[in-house]
Structure formats: structure tokens, C-alpha cells
Amino acid sequence: MARTIYLDNNATTQIAPEVKQIMLPFFDELWGNPSSMHFFGGQVAKHVEDARARVAALIGADPSEILFTSCGTESNNTALYGAAEALGTEYPIITTRVEHPAVLEPCRHFKEHGYRQIELPVDGNGNLNLDSLRKALAAGPAIVSSMWANNETGVIFPIPEIAELVKEAGGVMHTDAVQAVGKLPIDVRTIPVDMLSISGHKLHAPKGIGALYIRKGTKLKPLLLGGHQEKGRRGGTENVPYIVGLGKACDLMRETMSKMEASIARRRDKLETELLKTCPDTRINGIKANRLPNTSSISFEFIEGEAILYHLSDLGIAASSGSACASGSLEPSHVIRAMGIPFTAAHGTVRFSLSRYTTDDDIDAVLAHMPGISKRLRLLSPFV
Amino acid sequence: MWDYTGKVLDHFRNPRNVGVIEHADGVGQVGSLACGDALKLMITVDADEIIVDAKFQTFGCASAIAASSALTEMIQGKSLKDAAAITNQDIADYLGGLPEQKMHCSVMGREALEAAIENYRTDGSKKRELESKVICRCFGVTEDVITKAIADTHLQTVEQVTNHTKAGGGCGGCIPEIEKLLKSLATDDVQPDTPHPQMTIVEKLKRIQETLDREVRPLLRKDGGDLELIDVVGNTVVVSFRGACARCKTADITMKEIVEAKLREFVAPEIDVKEEN
Numbered sequence: 001m002a003r004t005i006y007l008d009n010n011a012t013t014q015i016a017p018e019v020k021q022i023m024l025p026f027f028d029e030l031w032g033n034p035s036s037m038h039f040f041g042g043q044v045a046k047h048v049e050d051a052r053a054r055v056a057a058l059i060g061a062d063p064s065e066i067l068f069t070s071c072g073t074e075s076n077n078t079a080l081y082g083a084a085e086a087l088g089t090e091y092p093i094i095t096t097r098v099e100h101p102a103v104l105e106p107c108r109h110f111k112e113h114g115y116r117q118i119e120l121p122v123d124g125n126g127n128l129n130l131d132s133l134r135k136a137l138a139a140g141p142a143i144v145s146s147m148w149a150n151n152e153t154g155v156i157f158p159i160p161e162i163a164e165l166v167k168e169a170g171g172v173m174h175t176d177a178v179q180a181v182g183k184l185p186i187d188v189r190t191i192p193v194d195m196l197s198i199s200g201h202k203l204h205a206p207k208g209i210g211a212l213y214i215r216k217g218t219k220l221k222p223l224l225l226g227g228h229q230e231k232g233r234r235g236g237t238e239n240v241p242y243i244v245g246l247g248k249a250c251d252l253m254r255e256t257m258s259k260m261e262a263s264i265a266r267r268r269d270k271l272e273t274e275l276l277k278t279c280p281d282t283r284i285n286g287i288k289a290n291r292l293p294n295t296s297s298i299s300f301e302f303i304e305g306e307a308i309l310y311h312l313s314d315l316g317i318a319a320s321s322g323s324a325c326a327s328g329s330l331e332p333s334h335v336i337r338a339m340g341i342p343f344t345a346a347h348g349t350v351r352f353s354l355s356r357y358t359t360d361d362d363i364d365a366v367l368a369h370m371p372g373i374s375k376r377l378r379l380l381s382p383f384v
Numbered sequence: 385m386w387d388y389t390g391k392v393l394d395h396f397r398n399p400r401n402v403g404v405i406e407h408a409d410g411v412g413q414v415g416s417l418a419c420g421d422a423l424k425l426m427i428t429v430d431a432d433e434i435i436v437d438a439k440f441q442t443f444g445c446a447s448a449i450a451a452s453s454a455l456t457e458m459i460q461g462k463s464l465k466d467a468a469a470i471t472n473q474d475i476a477d478y479l480g481g482l483p484e485q486k487m488h489c490s491v492m493g494r495e496a497l498e499a500a501i502e503n504y505r506t507d508g509s510k511k512r513e514l515e516s517k518v519i520c521r522c523f524g525v526t527e528d529v530i531t532k533a534i535a536d537t538h539l540q541t542v543e544q545v546t547n548h549t550k551a552g553g554g555c556g557g558c559i560p561e562i563e564k565l566l567k568s569l570a571t572d573d574v575q576p577d578t579p580h581p582q583m584t585i586v587e588k589l590k591r592i593q594e595t596l597d598r599e600v601r602p603l604l605r606k607d608g609g610d611l612e613l614i615d616v617v618g619n620t621v622v623v624s625f626r627g628a629c630a631r632c633k634t635a636d637i638t639m640k641e642i643v644e645a646k647l648r649e650f651v652a653p654e655i656d657v658k659e660e661n
Contacts, residue, residue: 123626304420306445306446307396307444307445307446307448307449310396337614343420343593343613347443380399380402380442380443380449381443382424383586383590
């Protein structure tokens with residue numbers, strides 16, 4: 001097998017060596033329960049609080065506003081269940097058609113339980129129609145959940161504007177920011193979001209740890225009952241090593257984000273510019289939108305995404321696809337469909353997502369092989 | 385990743401018999417827009433009705449390509465009679481098995497073969513459209529399976545169809561389509577031998593897309609709107625209006641009528657347009 005060229009960082013990221021290092025003592029020596037009344041547990045609690053402060057610092061929050069969870073999905077569920085339960089069915093739930101299933105499915109669940117649910121459309125570039133949000137809010141306050149950046153296309157929603165509109169209408173604003181935190185500067189002191197979801201493994205911490213920012217004063221019912229931990233907002237003994245790891249990863253992102261993101265964007269742009277030149281009938285999804293610097297969603301007309309992924313995989317290149325066959329469902333990705341991409345291109349969508357560990361050589365490898373793969377598959381295609 | 389066998393991966397990486405037979409004796413094209421699969425199978429048949437050559441073109445995933453390649457290998461040198469006896473399970477077995485969710489790839493192969501043989505038998509005059517049209521997407525149940533169940537066991541209600549085929553038992557989104565099938569079969573006591581359109585699914589999709597791009601979308605864009613082609617199910621074209629068109633409720637009927645008129649003019653007179661909300 002060729003060396004691994006990992007370009008699927010919106011799925012998960014490599015654990016930063018510094019993060020792994022800081023976690024190790026919490027397996028070997030500092031394994032006490034932070035709730036314990038003795039010195040052995042007490043010394044651990046300090047590290048949990050230290051990590052909380054580090055996570056808070058990355059987004060300009062107060063440490064008391066950070067709740068640790070097990071993953072981004074739990075953060076999203078906590079926010080949505082918590083707010084819906086606390087506020088009741090008079091509050092409609094407004095979200096977008098391109099959310100991650102970890103938001104869409106809880107929202108649709110509430111629809112079945114008497115809540116009004118509205119899914120806002122996007123245009124061909126993946127941009128949200130703010131007028132449709134204004135219209136939905138005209139009826140009164142609502143619980144609004146809108147992602148900060150899309151996992152498939154990298155398209156960034158104008159969360160500051162959206163949050164302003166929601167707050168003006170007296171609503172509650174949640175944002176699934178798992179793809180944005182660590183990639184974009186975020187400051188909750190200037191942006192009036194009430195809740196914001198973070199996932200550890202999208203920013204070089206391990207899988208199994210997430211966080212939810214909850215602005216002071218936000219009404220929320222806990223999702224997990226059965227413990228006083230996290231000030232009663234989430235029962236369950238704290239996952240100390242992973243919390244410490246998340247804290248370190250947030251530190252790392254805060255210190256190096258601006259420098260790193262510029263070089264990531266440069267590599268991503270090179271990938272797109274060159275692929276458009278060398279592969280005919282290829283389009284970049286969301287190219288006219290404001291996008292994350294690391295994400296590229298590319299549709300190759302007339303060929304199918306899973307077939308592309310398997311050829312790339314044979315060459316040691318890991319990417320992902322919004323195609324139907326790769327997901328096991330029959331339909332192409334709801335995000336690509338919502339953007340109105342023609343079906344022949346929608347099925348041939350591949351996502352390359354870079355990280356700070358992506359090298360120029362990685363990009364060159366894709367550029368060297370992708371024209372051959374697309375040519376090969378097009379020779380097979382009855383649509384060409 | 386899928387748990388593909390070595391044989392599936394081999395046929396995907398090194399597909400056999402790719403290409404076009406210029407004056408093929410039989411051509412079968414099948415596909416499904418929802419799955420993103422399309423297969424064109426071409427065969428040459430000698431005087432003794434032996435398949436002496438077979439080639440294919442496939443738009444689809446790794447297992448769709450592998451199943452198509454395997455099919456061409458399996459039928460070469462076989463008599464039409466023996467070839468016609470090949471089942472989709474035979475194709476899957478030839479590849480050492482397919483993941484459950486990918487069995488439809490073998491079904492597509494089997495249907496293309498059926499269509500190519502029929503095309504040969506009718507002297508190429510009849511291009512049969514055989515579409516593995518999935519009605520229930522939750523459980524992957526095709527129209528063929530549902531109509532056969534309705535006809536064979538005289539089913540009357542959607543609930544009965546669900547019990548027999550699982551179709552409609554998931555999200556329930558396909559229940560209107562099942563109702564339509566029940567209705568159409570109730571009025572036609574005999575299993576309807578629907579007139580076969582002269583177009584294959586691939587040609588039809590291409591023409592629909594071309595007509596929308598050329599005749600319809602420029603009109604809509606002039607007024608700040610647009611439309612998306614969602615699906616093609618038989619002669620029903622499902623579209624979704626966007627931008628100004630999506631908000632202009634009073635214009636809905638005329639919009640739909642314009643699209644329908646253009647598609648009937650340029651693609652086929654049987655076309656119906658349905659709007660997805």
C-alpha cells in the first residue's frame with residue numbers, strides 16, 4: 001500500500017501529538033474521580049476545570065458556560081432537546097435543509113411530537129436565504145438551529161446576522177459549529193448565539209469528547225439525568241483524559257489557527273484550480289459562497305462518487321463522497337440535492353478536506369492521479 | 385468501506401468488455417436515477433443464437449461496474465436460451481457475493497440482459513425500457529415486486545402491500561405511489577402490457593435534462609427563479625421550483641404547465657410533471 005494521503009478531515013482528524021501526550025498521565029496516575037472528596041480525586045478536578053477554561057478561551061466564553069459531552073451529536077441533541085423541553089410546543093423549531101443529521105433528526109423528532117418544524121432552503125451556491133428566516137420569525141419567537149459551516153461543502157452561514165435576527169425575535173439560537181471551531185475565529189462575546197456545539201475529533205482531539213457552549217441564563221433541561229456533574233446539566237462521571245485532551249487541542253487551535261488556515265487555504269485553492277484545468281466537466285460546489293479554508297466539494301459529471309473513492313483508495317488517498325452508493329442509502333446527499341446540483345453531477349461528488357497536517361505532496365498526489373481516474377471512469381460511462 | 389469480495393474489486397479495477405459494439409444485434413439499457421445507476425449492454429448473436437460478443441458501459445458504483453463486467457463474461461459463448469436463464473443471484477454468486485444493500489447492482493445486470501435479448505428477438509425494433517424503479521426507498525422495494533405481489537395475491541390495500549413486500553413500512557413517503565399502483569391495477573384486470581416507449585431510460589434522462597436546460601430554465605431565470613430536476617419515475621418527472629418561482633404561489637400552476645408542455649413537446653407526450661414540496 002502506498003503512503004496514506006489523508007484528505008478526509010471533515011470526517012475526523014489526526015490526534016495532535018501534544019494532545020495525546022497531555023492525556024497519558026490521566027490513564028496511568030491521575031485516574032481519580034473528580035467528584036471525590038479526597039485528595040486523589042480532587043487533584044483531577046483541577047485539570048478538568050483547567051480544560052474548561054481552555055475550551056472557553058477558544059470561543060470567548062466564560063468557563064462556566066462550557067458543558068462537556070461525549071461528542072458533537074450529544075451536544076446538538078442536548079441543545080435541541082433541552083431547549084424544546086424547556087420552552088414547549090409554542091416555540092417552532094427552525095433549521096436548514098443542509099444540517100447534519102445530528103440536528104435534522106432531533107428536529108424532525110419534535111415535529112412528530114407536536115412542534116412546528118421549518119427547514120430553510122439554500123440556493124445553488126449553498127447560501128441560506130435570510131428572507132426565508134425573517135419570514136419564519138415573523139410569526140414569533142422560535143428555537144433556531146443553524147450550522148456555522150457545512151460539513152460537505154464548507155459553505156459558511158452568516159451566523160452573526162442569523163443570531164441577531166433570532167434574538168430580535170425573542171428566540172433561542174443554537175449553532176452546530178463542529179466544522180467551524182478551530183478553523184474560523186469565533187467569539188461569543190460579539191455574536192449572540194445561545195448555544196454552540198463543539199466536537200473534539202474535528203479539531204485534533206480524540207473521538208468521544210465534545211462540548212456545548214450554553215450562554216448564561218439559557219433555559220435548558222438536561223438530557224442525561226442521574227448525577228450532579230456539570231452543575232446538574234449532564235449526569236455521568238466526567239471523561240477526564242478526553243476532557244484534558246480537548247482542552248489542549250483548543251489551546252493549540254487558538255494559538256496557531258490564523259497561521260495554519262492560510263496555508264491550508266492555499267493548498268485547497270491549488271487543488272481546485274488545477275483539477276478544474278485537468279478534469280473536464282468538473283464543478284466546485286459552493287464556489288461562489290464564503291467557504292471554510294479546508295473543504296472542497298467537487299462534482300465530476302457523468303461518473304459516480306463511490307467508484308472514484310475506491311480508485312483513490314487503491315492509491316492510498318482517503319477522501320469522501322456525498323454519493324448515494326457510498327452511504328448505503330439510495331439517494332445522493334441531501335446537501336448536494338438541496339443545492340439543486342444536476343443528478344449526473346450530484347452522484348459524482350467527492351469531498352476533499354484538508355488539515356494542518358496536509359502537505360504539498362499530498363495535493364500533488366491527488367492532482368497526479370485524479371485526471372486519470374476521471375478519464376477511466378468516463379470511458380465506462382454511457383452518459384458521456 | 386463495503387465488504388467487497390476480491391472478485392468484485394478485481395472486476396471493478398479491471399473491468400472486462402468495456403465499450404460499444406457498433407452494430408449490436410441486441411441492446412439493453414436500464415437504470416435508476418435515484419440510485420445513480422445506468423447500464424448499457426450490447427450483444428452480438430450468431431446464426432445459432434450464440435452470444436459471440438458482449439460489451440457494456442456503466443455509470444455507477446464499484447459493484448455496479450463489477451456486476452456489469454461479470455455479466456459480459458458470463459454470457460459470452462452462451463446460447464440465448466442459457467443466457468436468459470441467468471438470475472441476479474447467479475451474477476452475485478459469480479462475484480463471490482455482494483453486500484445486501486448492493487444486490488440491486490446484480491438486478492440491474494439481469495434486467496439489462498433481459499432487455500438486450502428482447503431487443504434482439506424483436507429485430508431491434510423494440511427498445512424495451514426496463515427500469516428497476518424503486519418505489520419504497522426505505523426498504524428498496526421496486527415497482528416490479530409490488531405489482532407482482534398485488535397481481536399474484538390480489539392485494540387490495542396499502543397495508544396488505546406493506547405486509548407482503550415491506551414497501552411503505554418505513555417513512556411512508558411512497559404510500560401515494562403504492563395507492564396509485566393499486567388503483568391502476570384494479571382498473572386493469574389483466575397485468576397491463578404497457579406500451580414501451582421508444583426511448584431508453586438513459587436517452588430519456590438526457591433529453592429531459594437537455595429540454596429543461598434549453599427550453600425551461602432560461603425562462604425561469606429571467607424572472608429570478610430556477611428549477612431542480614429531482615427524479616424521473618417512469619413518465620413522471622419530479623421537479624422542484626426555486627428562488628422567485630418557489631415563493632410565487634399563484635404562478636405554481638402555470639409554471640408546472642409550462643414545464644409539462646415543453647417536456648411533452650420535446651421528450652414524450654406521456655410525460656407528467658409533479659412538483660416536490
